Amino acid sequence: MKLGMIGLGKMGFNLVVNLLSHGHEVVVSDINPQRGEQLAGLGAQPASSIEELVMKLKHPRIIWIMVPAGAVVESVTDKLSGLLEAGDIIIEGGNSHYKDSAERAEKLKERGIHFFDAGTSGGTSGAEHGACFMIGGNQEVFATIEPLFRDLAVDQGYLYAGESGSGHFLKMIHNGIEYGMMQSIAEGFELLEKSSFDFNYENVARLWSNGSVIRGWLMELTQNAFAKDPQLAGIRGVMQSSGEGKWTVQTALDLQASTPVIALSLLMRYRSLEEDTFHGKVVAALRNEFGGHAVVQDS
Numbered sequence: 001m002k003l004g005m006i007g008l009g010k011m012g013f014n015l016v017v018n019l020l021s022h023g024h025e026v027v028v029s030d031i032n033p034q035r036g037e038q039l040a041g042l043g044a045q046p047a048s049s050i051e052e053l054v055m056k057l058k059h060p061r062i063i064w065i066m067v068p069a070g071a072v073v074e075s076v077t078d079k080l081s082g083l084l085e086a087g088d089i090i091i092e093g094g095n096s097h098y099k100d101s102a103e104r105a106e107k108l109k110e111r112g113i114h115f116f117d118a119g120t121s122g123g124t125s126g127a128e129h130g131a132c133f134m135i136g137g138n139q140e141v142f143a144t145i146e147p148l149f150r151d152l153a154v155d156q157g158y159l160y161a162g163e164s165g166s167g168h169f170l171k172m173i174h175n176g177i178e179y180g181m182m183q184s185i186a187e188g189f190e191l192l193e194k195s196s197f198d199f200n201y202e203n204v205a206r207l208w209s210n211g212s213v214i215r216g217w218l219m220e221l222t223q224n225a226f227a228k229d230p231q232l233a234g235i236r237g238v239m240q241s242s243g244e245g246k247w248t249v250q251t252a253l254d255l256q257a258s259t260p261v262i263a264l265s266l267l268m269r270y271r272s273l274e275e276d277t278f279h280g281k282v283v284a285a286l287r288n289e290f291g292g293h294a295v296v297q298d299s
């Protein structure tokens, strides 16, 4: 098939490599032209702007967007909305909020443009070699783009999830689970580190990757990380987050669903961003007030 890819960063670039390896024709564009030039060497057709990308595709066009969620997705879809015709298809593969995606689909529907929210998982290696996709949008039109997902996914790694928004909803919950699983693995290693034993963490992660109940890709990645740096001495325990965990917890509150593991793993990320906390000072001060317990003086 022939399609366009807008956004050639860590994910978009590798998805294009994957698409090319399956014989698809891809017109590519990014605000950083070097990315398109690199892909031209692999057989992609670079376009210097979104307008040019649209011109290089024949109606009905298929355009995949893989840019940062939020304002950038908004501006790119707005631009496309003015350039595309009824019957054209937009696939948005980033980590957008599912409500934004449902609204975008409604807005584009007024112009006859089909919008699919395609939550994408598997990281950069998945994008290149086989990923997992959670897709929301019109089911009949999905048949047109299904061959792309069949090629890009690993084994049975794609699902038509339902109406618009359902793909990104599923990806949001997936990422909530991801937060909880990672935090749990991390806490296990924290206990190993604090114990009196002298474990080799790479060996432990390898062990747990083989036949154990807690084996899986995250454990394999744990093994890789300890193989590179046995004590992770080169990095600080600052855990950033890009929104999906927060939205999962907000959704849990809205639905009155008890999700303590995911909620606490999100709060642990926030805690990791601070050297010291005001709440810690308050508790220390209160202990001192009622019991005369010692406080640690700030230097």
Ligand SMILES: NC(=O)c1ccc[n+]([C@@H]2O[C@H](COP(=O)([O-])OP(=O)(O)OC[C@H]3O[C@@H](n4cnc5c(N)ncnc54)[C@H](O)[C@@H]3O)[C@@H](O)[C@H]2O)c1
Binding pocket: 006, 007, 008, 009, 010, 011, 012, 029, 030, 031, 032, 035, 066, 067, 068, 069, 072, 075, 076, 093, 094, 095, 096, 120, 121, 122, 123, 124, 242
């Ligand atoms: N990195 C991952 O493991 C991963 C996995 C799944 C989903 N995602 C999601 O996919 C999306 C893209 O992630 P990424 O890791 O590839 O990000 P990235 O920052 O590596 O790449 C984004 C690309 O978009 C380009 N871009 C920015 N504004 C643009 C514009 N107006 N027009 C054209 N191109 C523009 C940038 O130049 C960059 O090359 C995000 O929503 C992210 O959350 C990331």
Ligand SMILES: O=C(O)[C@H](O)[C@@H](O)[C@H](O)[C@H](O)COP(=O)(O)O
Binding pocket: 095, 120, 121, 122, 123, 175, 178, 240, 241, 242, 243, 244, 245
């Ligand atoms: O399934 C995946 O491939 C990952 O979840 C992917 O989407 C990405 O690595 C997250 O955006 C990280 O999310 P945080 O920045 O919130 O940890």
